[in-house]
Amino acid sequence: MALRIGVTVGRADRASLDAVRDAERLGADSVWVPEAWMYDALTPLGYLAAITERLRLATGVVQLGARTPAMLAMSALALQAMSDGRFVLGVGTSGPQVMEGWHGVRFDRPVGRTRETIEIIRLVASGERLAYEGATYTLPLPDGQGRALRSPVAGATFPIHVASLGPANLALTGELADGWIGTAFLPESADVFLDPIRDAAVAVGRSLADVELSVAAGLEFTDDVEAVARRHAAGYAFTIGAMGSASTNFYNRAFTRQGFGDAVAEVQRLWQAGEREAAGEAVPIEIGLGTNLIGDDAAVVERLRRYRDAGIDLIRIGLDGAGGLDDLARLLDLVATVNGEE
Numbered sequence: 001m002a003l004r005i006g007v008t009v010g011r012a013d014r015a016s017l018d019a020v021r022d023a024e025r026l027g028a029d030s031v032w033v034p035e036a037w038m039y040d041a042l043t044p045l046g047y048l049a050a051i052t053e054r055l056r057l058a059t060g061v062v063q064l065g066a067r068t069p070a071m072l073a074m075s076a077l078a079l080q081a082m083s084d085g086r087f088v089l090g091v092g093t094s095g096p097q098v099m100e101g102w103h104g105v106r107f108d109r110p111v112g113r114t115r116e117t118i119e120i121i122r123l124v125a126s127g128e129r130l131a132y133e134g135a136t137y138t139l140p141l142p143d144g145q146g147r148a149l150r151s152p153v154a155g156a157t158f159p160i161h162v163a164s165l166g167p168a169n170l171a172l173t174g175e176l177a178d179g180w181i182g183t184a185f186l187p188e189s190a191d192v193f194l195d196p197i198r199d200a201a202v203a204v205g206r207s208l209a210d211v212e213l214s215v216a217a218g219l220e221f222t223d224d225v226e227a228v229a230r231r232h233a234a235g236y237a238f239t240i241g242a243m244g245s246a247s248t249n250f251y252n253r254a255f256t257r258q259g260f261g262d263a264v265a266e267v268q269r270l271w272q273a274g275e276r277e278a279a280g281e282a283v284p285i286e287i288g289l290g291t292n293l294i295g296d297d298a299a300v301v302e303r304l305r306r307y308r309d310a311g312i313d314l315i316r317i318g319l320d321g322a323g324g325l326d327d328l329a330r331l332l333d334l335v336a337t338v339n340g341e342e
Contacts, residue, residue: 002339003308005332006030006214007319008060012039017047022325024055027332032060032090032316037102041090042075049083058088060316061163061181063098065105069117069137073124077151080158090181091117092163095243095250111168112136118160118176127154161212165250167196174200179212182312184239184251186290187303189258190310214314215307218292219327225295226285233288234280240264241271241279260284293317297334304338 007023009016009031020031031048035041041059048057057079062072072089079087093099093114096107116134124130131148132139140146161179164170173180174197182193198208222228239251252264263284270279293300293315307315317328 001313003304003312003335004029004314005328005335006032006056006058006314006316007328008032008034008216008316009044009319010034010038011320012044016320017044018051019319019325020048020055021051023319023328024052026325026329028055028328029314030056030058030088031319032058034060035062035066037098042079045079045087046082049079049086052086054086056086056088057083058161059090061090061092061161063094063103064091064110064113064117065093065099065107066103069120070124070130070139072117073121073151076121076158077125077153077156080156081153085156085158087158088161088179089121089158090161090163090179092181093169097243109136111166111172114162114164114169115172115176118162121160124151125154125157127151159212161214165193165254170196171200173197174202174206174208174211175204177211179214182213182215184254184258184291185215185217186258186287187306187310187312188290190312192254192257194311208311212313213311214316215312216291216316217307218294219300219317219323219331220292220294221296221300221323221327221330222294223296225289225299228294229285229288229292231288232292232294233283233285236283236287237267237271237276237279240267240283241276255287260287293331297330300331301334301338304335305341308338 005028007028009020033041033044041062045057076089093110099105099107113136116136120132120137127150129148129150130139140148159178161181162173162177163181164173170193180197197211201207201210218232220228243249243251252268255264267279267282270282293303
């Protein structure tokens, strides 16, 4: 399968969203709207459904636990209808700081919550009555007045992609999901992520090819690779130091499994000690180089080959970067070159 490029848009203003039409014109495959503690991921896609024609419209990602599974299913069915079948539901559990601090939802059994949510969403979308018994969700509520309802607008299918980093959630992705939403990914250590997905897929009669594999990467064309790579590496200090709690940081664990354990532990220590600049300087430059597309055309082509050879189907690039649409057009030309080598 040819390597494809998706764009991520993190703002909800009209100018940022309207730029997605230009990305579609240039040949981008999809647009991914994230959700943290700023804008939600679903509302902008409704607007994008109206102003685009071909792009796949993906949440990248909605936070599980912030909405009921049935509400997610309703939103997905609406966006699938509005976009004429172009919607992709990307889901993820986020982390304890966001879920417990922002949403007031306990961060417990994240893998089980993901499984149950996917199963409930697919049950709703299938048009079956919503009767479900799980460890996190029981529908209808027992000893209540609820009924097992059936959606009158069900029947449409839409792919569900899972953002996963840990081995158990990666295995769940291989077992149940239509796609993987990867981050903190270096193609040189792809097996850390892809082996659990592959093994779980095979165990249920599927293959890795049944799971669309997408990863995030920054893009910057430059002649000063070292300086830019160090800047990108320093940007990870927040992710390593603040995303999660001192005991629960899935990004740190992912980097540890890729061989950066001692380094990320030191970055986290410095960040939590308030030494933010030192924390940025302590992030290995290899992380900045390995998780991004940095350099001249030849360097970026070489990195694209590594993603392709690792089995990645799609690279998600931020549309809000310094080069914007000009850099996207340049990248798409390079991707065409790499795809022409197959």
